[in-house]
Amino acid sequence: MSEVPHVIVCGAGLTGLTTAWQIRRSGIDVTVLEASDVVGGVMRTTHRDGYLVEQGPNSCMLTAELAALIEALELTPRLLRAAPQAQRRYIVRGGRALAVPASPFEMIRSPLFSVAAKLRVLAEPFIGRRTDVADESVAAFVRRRLGREPLTWAVDPFVSGVYAGDPEQLSVRHAFPRLAALEREHGSLVRGMIAAARHNRASPPNAASSGGRHTMISFADGMATLPLALVDDIGQANILRRSRVVAIARDDDGMVVTVERDGVRRTIRADAVVSTLPLHAFTQITLDDAADAARASLDAIAYPPVVSLALGFRRADVAHPLDGFGCLVPSAENRRTLGVLFSSTLFEQRAPEGHVLLTCFLGGARQADIAxxxxxxxxxxxxxxxxxxxxxxxxxxxxxxxxxxxxIPQYNVGHDAAARAADAIEAIVPGLVVDGQFRRGVSVGDCVASGSMIAARTLALAQANADARVTQGERRPVHTPVSPAAVA
Ligand SMILES: Cc1cc2nc3c(=O)[nH]c(=O)nc-3n(C[C@H](O)[C@H](O)[C@H](O)COP(=O)(O)OP(=O)(O)OC[C@H]3O[C@@H](n4cnc5c(N)ncnc54)[C@H](O)[C@@H]3O)c2cc1C
Structure with a gap:
């Protein structure tokens, strides 16, 4: 092997590609191994019959890191900001889609919550801070601070929209760390939100949010634009498609990854290997026996099924004005649909003239069978x-x-165990980084931000291993490297 470190990234989803892109930008050799013949993981867009369909994420928040990435990839001309109407969101109560109040004034008038519930929310600043340090579910947290109605008619559907999860199971600290921090730092959600609003008004908007702080975006050709552009910039030759990682090991010369392609197994060497795979895929990979015990708790992280159903209708066949982002359905409504996105309202060119595109989500932690x-x-x-x-x-x-x-991984109560297990595996297999969506957030913005962090961690490890290899190489005979190109 050369003295220049070589890094292998497992998985060409958004996290893996962002990680690989950052590594490549530091001038380090990188090879991305992807099991499927398509890049982007769940971030996929199809075009058919005049419709543009997002199979995974339909839009995402324009965070500072994402804005920087878009600029670096020269994607700004293809960027689409969501229509202003998308600020409005609907939640179903009593069989009716009701607009979510966007201001305290609207909240007072909104039929979404009863008068008693509104008074209970006003009492929130007077409820003491929790002193128990044990992990708490989202549902318990919201009931304690805001009461039952906000849980049933706001948080429950919101949790479905993000995690397709169950608020009784999800951990507030892990799934919604900012919410938990508001209580910790301000003693109250209401006080914390007022302080955050004041801070936002005082600080100038950054480049990312020039269209507003919560700008939702996509691209003219859909969300798949981002992974495809990352692949072009990393270099097509560095992405090995249809290459499933089946084993990761370490020997005296560094890391050895076994890949299976068309039924044939080969090995590739590297100074560091990073897995950005979903845990259900990572736990299938053969590792050092000593890592197996640590891996058991990774196996326990649930990834419930979700089905996305894109439906095109004639505009004349839909009575609703579709003047919003979409409509979320609380579990208390006892319906099968978790939520409906008004996809053709969000962004232009999603449906042919005179038609609309609705994207329905079903399944999740509570109705897995339906999916x-x-x-x-x-x-x-x-x-x-x-x-x-x-x-x-x-x-x-x-x-x-x-x-x-x-x-989507469920950040349920006790989720700390996942990060601890990943750390333990990294200690047993030095040179392997186990990171990604299961420990740094599930949104597109989280995956982009985590790519930078994971790359930094991996680069430090790769350099240390390369240095050690060079020092040891002075004492050992030189071996013949296996070129990644041999697997392509
Ligand atoms: C239906 C759905 C809707 C979503 N909507 C939104 C949204 O609107 N907004 C938002 O911000 N976020 C959304 N998300 C979340 C966000 O899209 C994901 O969290 C993010 O794209 C995950 O990227 P990833 O790279 O971590 O994982 P993945 O996209 O899962 O990529 C992992 C990759 O690893 C590959 N792989 C698996 N096993 C192996 C192996 N053994 N060897 C090699 N490769 C392997 C897979 O083929 C895949 O390409 C949504 C997610 C889903 C599923």
């Missing part, structure tokens, strides 16, 4: 719900179903 239904059964389930909630009549003119059998 597994075939496309006809799903349409049968969703259609009456859309009729009731949005006044949809007539059959869809376009249908596309995407099933993610293991969609």
């Amino acid at each position: 597994m239904l075939d496309v006809d059964a799903l349409v049968d389930v969703v259609q009456p719900e859309l009729a009731a909630l949005l006044g949809v009549t007539g059959a869809p003119k376009f249908v596309e179903r995407t099933l993610w059998p293991q969609a």
Whole structure:
């Protein structure tokens, strides 16, 4: 091996690609191993019959890190900001889609919450800080601070929208760290939010948020634009598609990764290996026996299935104005649909003239079985719900179903165990970094931000291993390297 470190990144989802891109920018050789023949992981866009369908994320928040990445990749001309109407969100209560109050004044008038619930929220600043340090569920946290109604009619559907999860299971500290921090730092959510609003007003908006602090974005050709641009910049030759990682080991010369491609196994050497794989994939990889015990708690992290059902209707067949981001359905409503995005309102060019595109999500932690239904059964389930909630009549003119059998990691109570297990594995296999979406947040913005952090960690390790290899090499005979190109 050369003295210049070589890094292998496992997984060409957004986290892996951002990590690889950062590593490459530091002038370090990088090879990305991807099991599928498509890059981008869950970030995929299809174009059919005049519709643009997002199979995974439909939009994301323009964070500072994402804005910097977009600029570096020269994607700014292709950037789309969500339509102003997307500021409005709907939540279903009593079978009606009600606008979520956007200001304290709207909150007072909103039928989404009862008068008693509104008074209870006003009492929040007077509720003492929790002193117990044990992990707490999102549901317990919200009941304690805000009462039952905000949990049922606001937090429950919001949790479905982000994690397709169960607020009784999710940990507030891990799933919504900023919420937990508001209580910790300000003693109250209301006081914390007022302080944050004051701070935001006082500080100038950064380049990322020139269109507002919570700008939702996509690209003219959809979300897949971002991973595809990352691949171009990293270099197509450095991405090995259809290359499933099956084993990672360490020997005296560094790291050895075994990859399977078209049924043939090969090894590739590196100074450091980073896994950005979902845990259900990482736990299938053969590691040092000593790492197996630590891996058991990674196996326990649930990734419930989610199905995304894109439906195109004639505009005339939808009574609702679709003047918003979409509509979330609380579990108390006892419906199957978790939420509906008004995709063709969010961004232009998502549906042919005279038609609209709605994206429905089903499944998740509480209704996993529904996600597994075939496309006809799903349409049968969703259609009456859309009729009731949005006044949809007539059959869809376009249908596309995407099933993610293991969609999003659940940051449930006790999630600290996952990071501890990853740390333990890294200690047992020095040269391996186990990181990504399961420990640094699940949003697109989180994945981009974590790419920088993971790259920094990996680079330090790769350099240390390369230095050690050079020192040892002076004492050992030189071996023949296996070129990554041999696997391509
Ligand atoms: C349906 C859905 C909707 C979402 N909507 C939004 C949204 O609107 N906004 C938002 O901000 N976020 C959203 N997210 C979350 C966000 O898109 C993801 O968290 C993020 O894209 C995950 O990227 P990743 O690289 O960490 O993982 P993944 O995208 O899962 O990538 C992992 C990659 O590893 C590969 N792989 C697996 N096993 C192996 C192996 N053994 N060897 C080599 N490669 C392997 C896989 O093929 C895959 O390409 C959504 C997620 C889903 C599933």
